[in-house]
Amino acid sequence: MTDQPTAEPAYDVCLALNYYAPYVSGLTEVARVLAEGLAARGRSVAVVTSRHDRALPRRERVAGVEIFRAPVRAQLGRGVVAPGFPKLVARVARRSRVLNLHLPMLEAGWIAARCRDVPTVSTYHIDVWVPRTLTTPLQVAAVNRSARHALARSTAVVVNSDDQARHSLQWPTIRTRPWQAISAPCLHREGGRPAYRASGGLHVGFLGRIVEDKGIPYLVRAFRRHAAPEDRLLIGGDHADVRGRSAVAEVREAIGDDTRITLLGLLRGRQLADFYASIDVFALPSVAESFGIVQAEAMMAGVPCVTSDLPGGRYPVVATGFGRLAPPRDPDAIWRAVEELRDLPAAQRAVHAKEARDRFGVDACLDAYQELFDRAAAGALLRPAD
CATH class of the missing domain: 3.40.50.2000 (Glycogen Phosphorylase B;)
Incomplete structure (x- = not known):
């Protein structure tokens, strides 16, 4: 059951990503746990995403998070064609203290340029990987170029680990920005029963x-x-x-x-x-x-x-x-x-x-993001050494 949307407030943080819950992937789960966790801590949080399923509402409030969804015209591989998505991100981001972009995202470079007056923290999850077809090299090149432009304009960059960052195709750009490794938020799935065991074997x-x-x-x-x-x-x-x-x-x-x-x-x-x-x-x-x-x-x-x-x-x-x-x-x-x-x-x-x-655990992740967002909003970031 979802809450009803409220009047338009200003947000502490606006998260932008192509897919969000109820779609399930590692990237969407990071964003969902982060958004709902910050909301539970009293922060005002907005998420702007695509309406990848037409059964989903254009706008709703779930677990204290205001969700805005841009209509989708078509799907292209793993991506979506949502012409109104960048403008929707820009509109909500301008009413937010911090914009948090989740990359890779084809529209990221355009969004970062349009939101250059908003402190932007880009979470770079992974170098884009798609099964190879005749057109995928062009798609990958476009997404990588967009990510590079967005990262270069970012106030700060988050990666999952130092290992991920230094082996990324985007490392030459990441290293020029204030960057921080914050492990993805993971849930402690306790109290489970061995309901799927079917034998005494391994x-x-x-x-x-x-x-x-x-x-x-x-x-x-x-x-x-x-x-x-x-x-x-x-x-x-x-x-x-x-x-x-x-x-x-x-x-x-x-x-x-x-x-x-x-x-x-x-x-x-x-x-x-x-x-x-x-x-x-x-x-x-x-x-x-x-x-x-x-x-x-x-x-x-x-x-x-x-x-x-x-x-x-x-x-x-x-x-x-x-x-x-x-x-x-x-x-x-x-x-x-x-x-x-x-x-x-x-x-x-x-x-x-x-x-x-x-x-x-989730708390360590939320603590790190909350501090980083506050520092970005206050303009208190310094560029670290490699």
Whole structure:
């Protein structure tokens, strides 16, 4: 149930991004948790996004956050064509103390130029990655150019980790601005029941959008080559409402007739806690990854992680030591890492879980963003050394 919109106030912060809840992705979850968390702390928060689903209202108030949605004319790959979106962002941003842009975003450069009088903090999530087609090089080049212009005009830049920033294509621009690493806000999914366990064997889990960049078929091949008859692989995540192209057909082809592997679909709320409580090892076999909120939440729930050795995506494992890294696209290496973690003692899991909660919890993220927004609004930022 949503609250009714109120009269037009001035906002402490305006967040702008192409997709917002109820659409689910790592980027949208960062923005949602940030917006709702700041609103719960008494800040006035607006979100400007696209009306990617026509069933959604043009404007509503949810969890204390004022949401403005620009009509969509068409979809282009993972992006949307919403001609009124930049103007809507500019209109709301001019009534806000700070604009928070979430990149990559095709319109970011234009918005940053139009809002040059508003302190702008750009959150740069990841270098854009899309499955290659004849037109994607042009799309990627346009998005990268727009991000570069927006970052260059930003009052400050946020990245998920130092590792992500320094390996980014945008690092030459990021390093010229005041920048700060703030880990994505991750929820402690506690109190779950092992509702998805189906045997006494090893249970490995994946959670995320069912898209090509998550590398799920490599995990499936690893499991099918090496897992014992009593072992199980649980794959949770949305494959119906996926912008761009769902990879569920490729995943199902890789699964074949193996009844030990289950596609759970989109999980929400208590189902997520039950999922983490049902697995022994979490696997994130991505071929492109910025942070991986799901792996950090698994760690917070006491589950060690196998993740691809990619800049940014490897950070939660490297920072906590609660997992193993594997080369991308290498099923045998993925399973060797799984085997190394399957019998990790409960006491060691508990120690690492607490460290993960302290490092990646929501409060630490909100504290850092709130301080940064206040400093940006006050013009109190200094350019740091590399």
